[in-house]
Amino acid sequence: MTALPSTRLTSAPDSRTLFVIKTVFLGNPVTMVAALVIFIFICVAILAPLIAPYDPLAQSYLTINIYPSAEHWLGTDQFGRDVLSRLIYGSRNSLIFGITAPFLAAIIGTTLGVTAGYFGGLVDRLVTRLIDLLLAFPELLLAIIIMAALGGGFWNIIVVLTIAFVPGFARVARASTLAVKQEPYVEAAISVGVRTPTIIIRHIVPNIAAPIVVLMTLWVASAIRLEAALSFLGIGTRPPHPSWGNIIRDGLNNIFGSPWPIIGAGLAITVVVLSFNLIGDAVRDVLDPEGGE
Amino acid sequence: MGISRRAFLAQASALGAVASVGFNVNIAQAQQSDTITIALAARAPNGVNPQQTGLTGGDNWAIHQVFNTLVKADPGTFATTPEEFRPSLAESWESSDDARTWTYHLRRGVEFHGGYGEMTAADVLFTFGRQLDPSIVTNGKVLYQNIQGVEAPDDYTVVFTLERPDPLFNGSCIATLPANIISRAAFEERGDEFNHSPVGTGPYEVVDFSTDGIVLQAFEDHFDGIAATPNLRIAFIADTTARTLAFASGEVDMIEGVRSPGWIPQMQQRSADTIFDATAPGSFNSLHLNLTQAPLDDLRVRQAIRYAINNEQIAAAYGELATPMVGVIASQFPGSVSKESLPENLRYEHNIERARELLAEAGYPDGVMISAFTSQREDYASIMLIVQEQLRAAGIELDLQIIDHSTFHADNRSARNAMPLQSSSYPPVPTQPLLQWLSASAVVQPDGTGQNNFSHYGVAIDGVDDLLEQVQDEPDFERRIALVEEIEQKVLTDLPLLGIITLSYVIARNPRIDLGFEVQSGYAYWPLNQARVVS
Numbered sequence: 001m002t003a004l005p006s007t008r009l010t011s012a013p014d015s016r017t018l019f020v021i022k023t024v025f026l027g028n029p030v031t032m033v034a035a036l037v038i039f040i041f042i043c044v045a046i047l048a049p050l051i052a053p054y055d056p057l058a059q060s061y062l063t064i065n066i067y068p069s070a071e072h073w074l075g076t077d078q079f080g081r082d083v084l085s086r087l088i089y090g091s092r093n094s095l096i097f098g099i100t101a102p103f104l105a106a107i108i109g110t111t112l113g114v115t116a117g118y119f120g121g122l123v124d125r126l127v128t129r130l131i132d133l134l135l136a137f138p139e140l141l142l143a144i145i146i147m148a149a150l151g152g153g154f155w156n157i158i159v160v161l162t163i164a165f166v167p168g169f170a171r172v173a174r175a176s177t178l179a180v181k182q183e184p185y186v187e188a189a190i191s192v193g194v195r196t197p198t199i200i201i202r203h204i205v206p207n208i209a210a211p212i213v214v215l216m217t218l219w220v221a222s223a224i225r226l227e228a229a230l231s232f233l234g235i236g237t238r239p240p241h242p243s244w245g246n247i248i249r250d251g252l253n254n255i256f257g258s259p260w261p262i263i264g265a266g267l268a269i270t271v272v273v274l275s276f277n278l279i280g281d282a283v284r285d286v287l288d289p290e291g292g293e
Numbered sequence: 294m295g296i297s298r299r300a301f302l303a304q305a306s307a308l309g310a311v312a313s314v315g316f317n318v319n320i321a322q323a324q325q326s327d328t329i330t331i332a333l334a335a336r337a338p339n340g341v342n343p344q345q346t347g348l349t350g351g352d353n354w355a356i357h358q359v360f361n362t363l364v365k366a367d368p369g370t371f372a373t374t375p376e377e378f379r380p381s382l383a384e385s386w387e388s389s390d391d392a393r394t395w396t397y398h399l400r401r402g403v404e405f406h407g408g409y410g411e412m413t414a415a416d417v418l419f420t421f422g423r424q425l426d427p428s429i430v431t432n433g434k435v436l437y438q439n440i441q442g443v444e445a446p447d448d449y450t451v452v453f454t455l456e457r458p459d460p461l462f463n464g465s466c467i468a469t470l471p472a473n474i475i476s477r478a479a480f481e482e483r484g485d486e487f488n489h490s491p492v493g494t495g496p497y498e499v500v501d502f503s504t505d506g507i508v509l510q511a512f513e514d515h516f517d518g519i520a521a522t523p524n525l526r527i528a529f530i531a532d533t534t535a536r537t538l539a540f541a542s543g544e545v546d547m548i549e550g551v552r553s554p555g556w557i558p559q560m561q562q563r564s565a566d567t568i569f570d571a572t573a574p575g576s577f578n579s580l581h582l583n584l585t586q587a588p589l590d591d592l593r594v595r596q597a598i599r600y601a602i603n604n605e606q607i608a609a610a611y612g613e614l615a616t617p618m619v620g621v622i623a624s625q626f627p628g629s630v631s632k633e634s635l636p637e638n639l640r641y642e643h644n645i646e647r648a649r650e651l652l653a654e655a656g657y658p659d660g661v662m663i664s665a666f667t668s669q670r671e672d673y674a675s676i677m678l679i680v681q682e683q684l685r686a687a688g689i690e691l692d693l694q695i696i697d698h699s700t701f702h703a704d705n706r707s708a709r710n711a712m713p714l715q716s717s718s719y720p721p722v723p724t725q726p727l728l729q730w731l732s733a734s735a736v737v738q739p740d741g742t743g744q745n746n747f748s749h750y751g752v753a754i755d756g757v758d759d760l761l762e763q764v765q766d767e768p769d770f771e772r773r774i775a776l777v778e779e780i781e782q783k784v785l786t787d788l789p790l791l792g793i794i795t796l797s798y799v800i801a802r803n804p805r806i807d808l809g810f811e812v813q814s815g816y817a818y819w820p821l822n823q824a825r826v827v828s
Contacts, residue, residue: 024618059682061610065555078555079610152694234669234695240681253551253671255534258561 024282031282034275041272045091056089057240065257074264078254086242087264093231094272098224101161102216108162109169110212114204116170117177117198126171134167139222140229144148147235150230157236161223172215176208183207210287218280221273228269244269318445326826328524329806331547332539336531337504340488343473344423344431348551353470353528354818355507359406360473360493363397363417363451364463368820369570369812371464373627373721375770378463382412382474382494383451392458392768397467397802399536405476414445417637419477421453433471440466458768470816495759496520496822505529510824520822521809533671546806546826550799552672554610560801565657568802570812571614574623574795576716576796577726578676581790582755583711593655595788599641600648601687607679608794618792620781621726625795625814627725629778630785639785648687660688665712667693668701672796677714695738705747708737711746716796718817723777724764731780732789735760750789758785 025035044051053073060080068075074083135144143164150156180186181204182267189199224244230236233244239246244265251261333351340348341355348356363383372379376547383397403412423429433785441454459465466472469629479492490500497509497520507527511520530536533551540548550556550569560567577583580602588594604617622629652661667677676694681691688766691712696704705713726807729735733751735744750756757780764780767773786791798817802808 056683057685059679062553062604064610065559078553078675078683234697238692238694239678240693253533253553254555256557256563291533 023286024279027286028282029119031278034278037271038279039067039273041091041268041275042095044088045095048088048092052082052085052088054085056081056085056216056242058109059060060226065254067258067259075258075259075260077250078257079252083247083258083261083264086247087268090242090244090247090265091268091272093237093241094224094227094269096219097157097161097227098272098276101159101227102165102196102219104158104218105141105165105219106169106212110167110173110205110208112166113170113173113175114177114200114208117174118181118200118204118234124174126246128174130175131167131170135171139226143226144232144233144235152235154237157227157230161226164226165219165223168219169212169215172211172265173208176202178213180204180207214287217276217283221276222279224269226271226277228265277280309430318412327522327654327828328526329522329547329821329824329826330526330545331821332530332536332545332548334531334533334536334549335529338502338507338527339501341491341502342488343471343475344420345488346418346430346432347434349529350817351507351529353500353816355509356470356473356491357495357816357818358497358525358821359491359495359499360475360507361403361495362469362473363399363467365468366815368810368823369808369815370719370818371814373625375463378468382417386463388460388462390461390768392462393455395453395455395462395467395555397451397453399451400516401449403494403516405479405494406492406512407479409476409479412476413448414451415448416474416477417451418443418445419480420472420474427497431471433469436469436471441815448680452757457765460768460770460773461722464720465725469489471722473773486667496820497525515822517822522821522823525821532766539804542803543803546803550801552611552614552796553675554608554612554800557612557799559616566804568718568804569799570802570808571797571799572812572814572817573797573815574616574625574814575614575622575797575799576672576718576795577618577621578672578714578716578793578796579618579790580620580680580793581713581715581730581747582788583708583747584749584789586711588655588657588661588751589711590601590640591655592788593651594657594661596641596650597651597655597687598684598689599788599791600651601689602680602791602793603643603683604793605643606683607676608677610679611794611796614797614799615794617794619785620792621730621784621790622723622777622781622792623719623795626719626721626723627774630778630781634778635782635785641785645687648689652688657688660690661740662690662692663739664692665694665709665710666696666701666704667714668698670694670698672716673698673701673714674792676796680714703741706737706743706747706748707741708739708743710747713791714793715745715747718798720816723774724761725759727764727777731757731784732761743826748789750784750787754787754789756789 058081064078064080066072070084084107100152112127116124143160146160146163169201177216186199186203204274218265227243228245229237232249234249237243237246247261247265255262331354333354335349335351338343341352341359341743341766343356343360361382363381364378364386365381366377367379373379382403384399384400386395387397397413405412409444418799421443424431424434425440439455439457439459441456444452446452474494476492480487483490491499494516498512498514499507500510504527509525510521513519530539536548539545557569573723582589582595582622584590608615608617609733616624620630624631667673677693681693684691684743704710729745731746731750733756735746736749736752737747760776760780764773765774767776805826807825807827812819
């Protein structure tokens with residue numbers, strides 16, 4: 001990677017934001033391509049109703065399992081639905097869940113982690129036990145367990161993905177808070193009588209933001225993958241609404257009829273997850289140079 | 294990042310699978326000609342005892358080759374009228390005028406497998422005795438409730454006495470799978486072991502039973518002559534893709550088909566000479582509407598649903614495998630009604646405008662949402678997805694959850710589903726679906742103790758119970774059918790359940806196998822004793 005500043009972030013990260021963005025996105029052509037891919041997918045998701053050639057739910061029995069043609073660029077599935085339109089609409093689900101869930105998890109997890117790390121004692125013990133409990137399960141298993149209890153549906157998926165990611169954020173936030181708490185400027189703030197909420201918001205949170213942001217970008221990819229996995233298992237996005245996961249699931253039984261839903265959705269997941277991972281790695285390299293392997 | 298790598302592998306392998314599909318695998322020629330292999334859609338065999346509960350479709354195939362019933366239908370058919378039954382273990386039979394006493398004269402010199410001696414009336418009494426004994430758990434017990442007693446005046450005569458008349462007793466009881474005659478001596482000697490090493494009179498005997506499948510060998514002393522092919526292997530491949538590939542590579546000769554739109558054309562595209570043996574009507578697919586739940590408790594909403602669902606279109610999606618239904622009973626069977634025979638208001642020709650009007654009248658001018666769930670098995674899932682799309686056109690949004698097959702059945706049994714689609718195979722005995730789906734006594738219960746009346750018909754609103762009593766007391770076949778048609782009209786008026794389509798059970802067969810007969814209808818299994826490799 002490019003030459004990176006080895007100093008730790010101090011209390012004024014805002015001044016560096018522009019630098020970070022510049023380093024992350026312009027520093028490496030691969031990351032630029034990844035950013036471009038994500039930008040394109042976000043545009044596709046937002047403009048889905050305008051660019052999708054067909055209604056993604058409309059079935060047509062005269063045109064089932066058609067191979068790619070001028071009318072249907074990626075063919076049709078076993079219900080005669082246009083595969084490309086379904087992929088385009090599916091990107092909405094994937095991106096909404098992929099971005100919303102890590103964002104919510106970051107807020108909740110950071111609150112929990114900072115509270116535990118700053119106050120210590122009983123609060124710390126309770127929160128860490130809870131985190132340990134949740135971390136004992138792999139994300140996917142945890143998501144399946146909660147999903148089985150709650151059932152499918154948009155908000156339930158958000159809740160499930162958020163719960164699955166909260167412990168990771170909480171753990172990182174707590175560890176960072178413990179470190180930042182020892183810094184002289186925090187001790188100084190305490191000694192001059194600054195109120196606790198102000199200390200947390202003004203001095204702790206900005207200084208632990210870097211690893212949280214790294215985690216968030218990395219977990220967008222995980223969230224997209226997790227949503228696809230849940231939908232593939234039939235407990236995520238409900239049919240007939242398309243999501244990349246349930247497009248693959250639907251396609252699997254019909255693999256001899258038309259492999260295009262599986263190829264299309266599989267590629268879409270791979271490309272988007274890869275792009276988010278590349279960006280996540282780049283962000284980590286810039287913000288947290290010591291944490292790299 | 295471990296999970297990430299795993300996910301990548303999963304996606305890569307999915308792509309790999311897709312790539313491999315591209316190869317056009319020709320049907321391999323000339324396997325051994327002394328063995329026929331059939332692969333069914335189940336994970337593993339459970340047993341080859343006709344009285345055992347929890348049998349899979351593959352087990353039924355084995356049972357059908359290993360055992361015999363007293364009478365049978367012609368291979369590949371159902372006997373739809375009393376005259377169409379043929380002798381099997383019984384050479385002849387007669388019924389009393391009130392159709393309540395049935396006497397069977399057994400064939401002499403029928404040998405059991407493994408040197409267990411001649412089949413006599415004692416074995417028949419033993420078989421039915423177990424079905425009639427309430428303390429023994431057996432498969433299909435409910436089918437035999439009408440039998441009051443079984444007696445054997447001599448070694449070769451068996452007399453059944455019924456509680457109520459049954460002109461179709463051969464179809465409703467004698468020719469059913471759990472009524473296959475088992476060897477009393479072998480059963481008493483082997484106990485539970487009988488499930489895996491059964492003794493019957495059929496053309497094949499079991500030589501090996503394992504999780505991989507069931508291996509059968511022709512029984513030399515079979516009363517009807519030795520089977521054409523010496524060895525029969527019944528394999529279990531649950532995954533549809535794996536099963537299809539096994540067939541394409543010639544590894545298996547016959548496979549259970551996939552009942553989703555477009556499957557047959559795909560198979561034909563890959564190898565044009567594949568033969569498809571399909572039963573007609575096959576399974577009855579009916580949509581049960583829970584009369585205790587809003588908005589389905591409103592007749593106008595049910596009528597709107599009926600007008601919105603286009604059975605003809607759904608049937609067309611499945612091609613030759615499906616026929617549209619009108620009422621409860623498949624159109625191929627006696628007791629069914631046709632659109633032409635119905636009054637105008639009960640025909641429910643597909644009409645979206647009318648559906649919207651009815652919804653508005655019911656107080657849902659802006660549409661309505663109904664939550665339901667269905668099984669992930671391909672036939673359930675695909676029918677419901679088509680229904681969902683048709684309802685959407687009329688402003689009815691079906692919030693559909695697609696869940697595991699056994700969970701689906703368990704949840705249906707607990708009365709949790711507002712709109713269960715039920716796929717069931719029935720013989721041409723019209724009282725069977727009516728009693729199981731529409732009688733008040735079969736109503737589903739939240740604690741799971743109820744049966745298959747998922748609509749709560751006869752409990753939530755007045756049903757057809759009086760008419761069902763009359764049907765069951767009617768000894769004459771023709772008059773019985775007339776009463777059944779009356780029930781059909783009442784059901785179409787109240788709409789507790791909607792017949793959707795019948796869907797054939799289909800087996801894809803390598804053209805090098807000759808079955809010896811043509812499959813037309815019948816249960817989801819057929820005899821293989823005349824099957825041979827002809828290459």
